[in-house]
Amino acid sequence: MRLLVTRRQTATVEAAIAAEFDAEFRHDPTPFSVADARAAMAGYDLILPTLGDAFRAEAFEGTLRCKLLANFGVGYNHIDVAAARAAGIAVTNTPGAVTDATADIAMTLILMSARRAAEGERLVRSGQWTGWQPTQMLGLHVSGKRVGIIGMGRIGKAIAKRCHFGFGMEVVFCNRSPVAEPGCPATQVSFAEALKADIVVIAVPATAQTHHLIDAGALAQMQPHAHLINIARGDILQETDLIACLQAGGIAGAGLDVYEFEPRVPKALIGLDNVTLLPHLGTAAEEVRTAMGMMALDNLRAFRDGNPPPNLL
Numbered sequence: 001m002r003l004l005v006t007r008r009q010t011a012t013v014e015a016a017i018a019a020e021f022d023a024e025f026r027h028d029p030t031p032f033s034v035a036d037a038r039a040a041m042a043g044y045d046l047i048l049p050t051l052g053d054a055f056r057a058e059a060f061e062g063t064l065r066c067k068l069l070a071n072f073g074v075g076y077n078h079i080d081v082a083a084a085r086a087a088g089i090a091v092t093n094t095p096g097a098v099t100d101a102t103a104d105i106a107m108t109l110i111l112m113s114a115r116r117a118a119e120g121e122r123l124v125r126s127g128q129w130t131g132w133q134p135t136q137m138l139g140l141h142v143s144g145k146r147v148g149i150i151g152m153g154r155i156g157k158a159i160a161k162r163c164h165f166g167f168g169m170e171v172v173f174c175n176r177s178p179v180a181e182p183g184c185p186a187t188q189v190s191f192a193e194a195l196k197a198d199i200v201v202i203a204v205p206a207t208a209q210t211h212h213l214i215d216a217g218a219l220a221q222m223q224p225h226a227h228l229i230n231i232a233r234g235d236i237l238q239e240t241d242l243i244a245c246l247q248a249g250g251i252a253g254a255g256l257d258v259y260e261f262e263p264r265v266p267k268a269l270i271g272l273d274n275v276t277l278l279p280h281l282g283t284a285a286e287e288v289r290t291a292m293g294m295m296a297l298d299n300l301r302a303f304r305d306g307n308p309p310p311n312l313l
Contacts, residue, residue, distance in 0.1 A: 001045040001304055006032055006053050007072070010286055013293030020301060021046070031078075034059045041066035041089070046303070048072055048296050049079070051280075052262075057083040064089065068309070070299045072292055073283075074098045075233055077206035081313055092299035092311045095154065097291040102282040103158035106201055106231045107166070109255030109276055110147075113227045114140040114199065116253070118276040140198065140225060140252065142167050148189075148197030149173040150213070151204030151232070157183040159201055172197060195221040199229065206233035216241040219250055227253045231282055234259040243268045246275055257282050 003023040005014070017023050024044075031052030032040065037059040040047055045065060049055060050072040057080040064087055069079060071093045084091050112118055116139045123129050123137075147163045149156045152175040163169040164184040171186035173179070174194040182188075194200065195218055204210045214228070215238040222228065228251060230237050239260040245251055247268075255276040259265050262280060269275060283289060299309040 002043070003046040003048065003300065004040050004044040005048045006040070007050050009072075009293045010290045012290045013297070016294065016297055017048075017300075020297070021304075038062060038064075041087075046070065046300055048300065051075065051078060053078055055079040055084070060084060060087040060089070068092070068300065068303045070296045070303070070309070072296050075206060076313065077233055077235070090303065090309065091313045092296070092303075092309045093313060094292045094295040094299075095311060097288060097295050098283045099154045099158050101285055101288040102155050102231055103162055105257055105278070105282045106155075106159045106203070106229055107162050109229045109231065109257060109278065110163075110199055110201070110227070111142060112276045113229065113253040113255035114142050119273050122273075140227065142169070142199070144168050144170075145198035146170040146172060148194035148200045149186075150191070150194055150200065150202050151175060152179045152182060152186075152188070153203065153205070155231070156201075156203040159203060160184050160186050169199075191218075192221055196223060197226065198223065199227050202228070202230040202232045202236055204232055204236060206236055210236050212236070212238040214238065214242075216244070219245040222251050224249065224251065226251050227255065229255045231257045234262055239266060239269065243272070246272050 003021040005023060005025045008027045014025055032054055034054045034056055037053060037055045041064040046068050047066055048070045055078060060083040066089055069089060069091045074093050074095045076093050079091055081091050116137050120137055147169045149160055152173045160171045160182060161184045164171050172189045172194055173186055174189055174191045179188055213236050219241055253274040257278045257280055299311055302309045
C-alpha cells in the first residue's frame with residue numbers, strides 16, 4: 001500500500017514509517033491545497049495529513065484510490081469527515097498524545113497574558129526599560145482566581161488540574177454534556193457563567209457548532225479585568241471581534257496559540273500590546289510530536305493489517 005506523509009515528521013517517526021510502508025515523505029512546509037489533496041487521494045492508498053491540509057468536501061470528487069486519512073493531530077477540522085466517509089475513506093486522529101503539552105501551553109499563555117510577560121520582554125529588548133517601579137506593568141495575580149474552561153474534554157481537564165492544584169484556582173467549566181469526573185474540584189456551569197471568570201480558556205474542538213462561538217456577544221459578557229486564552233482552533237474565536245474588544249479595553253488581555261486564518265495574523269492584532277501571540281506551539285516538543293506520529297502509525301498499521309484503527313473517527 002502506497003503511503004504519502006504530507007509534512008516532515010521527526011526522524012524517529014519517519015524511520016519507523018519507512019520500515020513498514022512504501023512511503024513518500026513530502027518535506028514542503030506549506031499545507032495541501034484542495035487540488036493537492038484530491039491528487040494525493042487519487043494516487044495513494046494511505047495518507048498521513050495534518051493541520052491545514054485542505055481535505056474539504058470538494059477534494060473528494062472524482063475517482064479516488066485512498067482508503068485512509070491517518071491524521072496527525074487531535075484536531076481534524078481541515079478534513080470533511082462526512083465527505084470522506086461518503087467516498088469510502090476512513091479517518092483517524094491522534095488524541096491523548098497532545099493533552100499534557102497543550103495544557104502546558106494554556107498555562108504558559110495564562111501566565112504570560114495575566115502578568116504581561118510578552119509586553120515586558122518587548123520593553124526590555126527595546127532598551128526603554130528604566131528600572132523597577134512599584135506600579136510598573138501591574139498585571140493580574142493568577143493564584144486563587146476563577147478560571148472558566150470552555151470544553152471539558154481531555155485537554156480541558158488537564159488545564160483544570162493545573163489551575164486548581166498548581167495555582168489554587170476555582171475551576172468552573174461549561175460542556176455540551178454533563179461531566180461526572182472533571183479530575184479536580186470543579187463546577188459545571190452555563191456558557192454565560194463560565195464567561196464571567198477572571199480567566200477564560202477555550203478548549204473545545206472546532207466544529208460547525210463551535211465556529212465563532214466566542215464573538216462580540218460572548219466577549220461583552222466577560223469582565224474588564226479578564227483574560228481570554230485560546231489553545232483550541234482559531235475559528236472558534238471571531239478574530240475581528242476580539243481585536244475590537246481589546247482595542248476598546250473590553251477585556252484586559254488575550255493569549256493566542258491559534259488563529260482564524262493561520263498562518264496569517266491580522267496586523268491590527270500584532271499591533272496590540274495586550275495580546276500574547278504564539279506560533280501554534282501547543283504540541284511543539286519533540287517527544288510529543290514523535291508520540292503523535294507513532295500513534296498515527298498505529299492507526300496505519302492496524303488498517304493495513306485489516307484491524308479496526310484504534311482512533312477511528
